[in-house]
Amino acid sequence: MITAPAAGIYVHIPFCRSKCRYCDFYSLPDREHQIGRFVASLVTEIREAVDEVKGWKFDTVYIGGGTPNLLTPEQLGAVMQALKDTFGLEGLEECTMEANPGEASEAQLRGYREAGVNRISFGFQSFDPKLLQFLGRIHTPEDNFTSFEMARRAGFDNISCDLLFNIPGQSLKRWKADLAALVALGPEHISTYSLTMEQGTPLSEEVARGAIRMPEEETDLAMYTWAREYLAGQGYDMYEIGNHAREGRACRHNLHYWRIGPYLGFGPAAHRFDGEVRSWNVRDLDEYLKRVEGGESPVAGEERLTPVQLQNEKLAFGLRLREGLSVTEEMGYESVEAFVEVYGAKLEQLHDSVVLNADRLSLTEKGVLLADSVTAELFLDEEGEL
């Protein structure tokens, strides 16, 4: 157990109205009738974690899914109350809830706010009706606008919106129009994701059998580059590879993940990490309910990270941040020289992609475009060698 300066709490709500074509999150359609039972188990799981984390100071809560807005404000309030009773949450600075456009009324949004949520993250994905339909989303572009305005009227002054690019059939012109439409709304935070094929999703199967063709790599890159340049010009700092924020509005909760900080997780498929050990709950709602109702732990497995694995993770996630990471404080080298002794030759080889400035390692503009392959080059093997 560690005494962390700050930690986050993730709560997973595994229900959705319908399943999107590209989604590999753990979420189930047609199970809304079980929400009441699920909330009771979630509250039990949270209350039983009271002894797990003495000394942790929680400053963020993130309620994700799935579709958290399928819970009523009262149900969400019960979850928040359990979190407060168990962990205090006196230092809570950010409480995010994911929501789908068109699914929550203004009264509902106000209720979530009263329950303690102070940041909403909307999954807009696109403003094009055909692309939304292709993705299997059940909302319309109008729902994006309406939900955003309702959230503002409900008192949310911190709103994040997700958009997808690299969608089959999406032109660069359409992508530019989507970004412009979103910027005109003025959210505090924008996440842009390239559509990827996750194994086992309908999309990946359709692509594998040739029914759908993904866009060319150059299109993907052109869309990414445009988003980065355009959003920077509109006052959104790309503080992480796919995340852009107005000043002071970076997602604090996700920063815990990117800095390999500690966090707790509740609900099926949720993970937790204490700085050394990562564990995860069963990825099965029925099994989760059975275990919690039967007084058993829902934890399905755990792994203790070796020092090398931990270091590789710190690098992989830390380099996603514009500010990069400290090779002394975060990576644990006793001096910059000690770090250079291990990584110096590789850094020279990657000089146009990675830069070491004083004790901070970060990606260059070019490196950002090749982030995955560059960080892979910097991974140590189990012997601690490059």
Ligand code: SF4
């Ligand atoms: S709404 Fe989100 S979690 Fe639910 S199926 Fe669609 S992408 Fe997945």
